[in-house]
Amino acid sequence: MDETPQSAAGRGVGTVRMSTAVGRWTLLTTVLGSGMAMLDSTVVNVALPRIGRDLDADLAALQWTVNAYMLTLAGLILLGGALGDRFGRRKVFVIGIVWFAVASLLCGLAPNAGFLIAARALQGIGGALLTPGSLALIQASFHPDDRARAVGVWSGLGGVGAAVGPFLGGWLVDGPGWRWVFLLNVPLAALCVPVALKHVPESRDPQAHGRFDALGAGLAALALGLVTYALIAAPEQGPSVVVIGSVVAGVVLGAAFLYVEKRRPEPMMPLAIFASRQFTAINVVTLCVYAAFSGFFFLVALQLQVVVGYSALQAGTALLPTTVLMLFLSAKSGAVAQVIGPRIPLTVGPLLCAGGMLLMLRVGEGSSYVADVLPAMLVMGSGMVTLVAPLTATVLASVSSGRAGLASGINNAAARAAGLIAVAALPLLAGMGPEAYRSAAEFGETFRRAMPMCAGLLGLGALIAWVTVRVPGQECGGTECRVHCGVTSPPLEGAGG
Template identity: 40%
Template sequence: MTRSERLVLVIAVLASFVAFLDGSVINVALPALSEELGGGLSTQQWVVDAYLITLGSLILLAGSLSDLFGRVVVLRAGLIGFGVTSVLIAVAPTAELVIVLRALQGVAGALLVPSSLALITSTFSGGSRARAIGTWTAWTSAAFLAGPFLGGLFVQFLSWRWVFAINVVPIAVTIGLLAVLGQRDERRPGARVDVLGAVLGVVGLGGPVFTLIEQQNYGWGSPVILVPFIVGLVSFAAFLWWQSRAAAPMLPLGLFRERNFWAGNIATAFVYAALSVSGFIVVIYLQQVAGFPPTLAALAFLPVSLANVLLSRVFGGLSARFGPRFFMTMGPLLAAVGHLLFLTMGERVDYWTQVLPGVLVFAVGLSMTVAPLTAAILSAIPPEQAGIGSAVNNAVSRVAGLVAIALLGIIIATTLDVESFRRVLVVLAVLFAAGGLVSLVGIRNPSRESRDDARAGAEQ
């Protein structure tokens, strides 16, 4: 890599690391936050949900802004916003203020991930792009790995407030590196925001996201759930209608004519629906049914995070050399096999013989999937549309995860026991396998000439 490319990769990794770290560290801080500021369980839920709702609602708009006004401009705005809200949360005197600030932090977070990936896409090409995305995937996985550990240390030895204050350090470093990079974005000639599309898109995503998060608290029959859900669906339908007619649409629907883009996003929906339930349900089962201590149950999936850190860049490079189709097919199928291996668990569980084998197979399968999947989707569209392309993929993964979590109660029925746990495992295996089969049928490898160029890029 050139010096400039290395800087871009480090900036993209750090920017995303902040957002992903915050997502994994927050749960550790919630009990201490609630104990100091009051509010109980409802406060803890809203500290998490306020962030997720604004993040999910604004992700498409943020991706569009990245394409219109430049990756660096939007990324810098997101970093500053995330840093300011983090400091304010760290000194907030009331739980209500924390919730409001978390919603604003979600707005800033929506600007970070699409812009960081778009920055990689517009800087790298061919094999070097796939390897860069693999590196990005590895370090965002490291954020999930480090988050609970760092959060636990801060909460135990300092205060829950440090969980948020510590964000300032990587944000300051990233903003400094942006200044060193000195890259200036050029605003797209005649660029303007599709205001009507933005409003319809925010409401269209925000309503269903709110519904899927809060339905467990209010129930599907509540007007608090039904009204936002119906308004959201109608708004999203109107959004799609408007995007097909707008002169400068926020989401160019022509993107979905690209085979690898639409096929990759369908595969994303299946894979990330399964992922959202997987670690959650296994860890809960190990605690509630098998009697594992919380710490040991949480460490059960540690090999998955380690494998992602170590292997994502490798599989990113291999997919650039040989095409993503094989990896996007075999990876989810291996993940499915890993979950079927968990079927041996009963009320008494031996980690080494009944959990670890499935975890290891799942770890390899997931590492084989994520970087090739992201690279295939972003390589299918022009670099100047990488912001909205990344935002679409991010929105698909988030909504798929929320839908899966919302349906989990139907699969479990009343009580999590051996029988209901096995039903969930079979459903997860089917979802992973569906993602692999969609990739087998839908994904197309680049031409031989493109792969030769990618191979040259990967070797450099």
């Protein structure tokens, strides 16, 4: 017999069963909460051309529309998980949802590009609070016998959301308008918050104590922000005093971050974890791979609309094969990696993705979807299927089980930081001017210069994986190697158990 919500909310953690009403409500609210952040990571790219036109924004403003969100999310996601452990995972999760919804409302009402960019930065703060909390709530709430199944359902439903994200974004942009890409989060949050407060048990980590590493988080965010600013401003300002000064200040603050992390008693990112050569190597592979992915998906959404002439819906639909392949095949890829080890998948996967990006060089004005776009997307998706699940499993296998959650969080933050820098740097390296996305001829030419750069990053990642990865096939412990549809970062994983 199902228990009442009132009794469930007051009961201890680690006892919720999947068959109960509380279990179903807990899954619903965590899927909705994490789904909001996941959707925003995939749908906004499709809306960029329309945002630029409606707000009279140049390419730099479109880059910041993506990067302002990634900057605060990458800089604060580790701190967000620590806050939940200390003050209550449900409390921080709910605060994150409310914060995210308010920021989304501001994005949807933005009167100009500067306002939208500021609201996107606020949105990233909300994402940093709710993203780690959704999985942590499931792992803390469910009975050990049901935990792996609950994580699997959460992962699978999240994968469905990620897979349909570009399609949904395109439909919204062509239908009610790009503002609804953000406004849709408000009713989702209105459903999620009362369900969480009424049905989801609160939980904390009894060992979480001491001060938070706010200084480390601030230094990391400032360092990334200054370098990102310099890369985005350089095409228009050139090697100006402001641009060079931003780079120097960013490097100095980055060094200060490492200094602080080395000496704090409870750092956000303990540098000792990098004593594992395997962990360090796999994070370098992650940097290469996710820099390429983020740069690719940022540019290809523009290429399909600006050059090929697709509508937003058509562009979003064109991207579906990559995430659909990941949705249905990533678990099998993880199972194969358990048998043969991750070295071959982590080498072959990036090379396949590089091949898909090079096939995109055939895509231009008048291209056929079936003959030109679809083959590139299928090869790209096959590479991501081969790569992402083994990468996550290798991260967890390279550290002790007690540090699995920390290792996953660092890897996730590294991927987002790599994507941030890639979106800032690629237009500069490819020679895109501030108004490039308004001209099909100019954008198409620079797109053809950018794709080999992304493919080169993937080739470098494949080489590093082949040379350094030595972890044998691993059992995945029931939580990882599930459904992996993250095109902007690897999925967060917990400590298991």
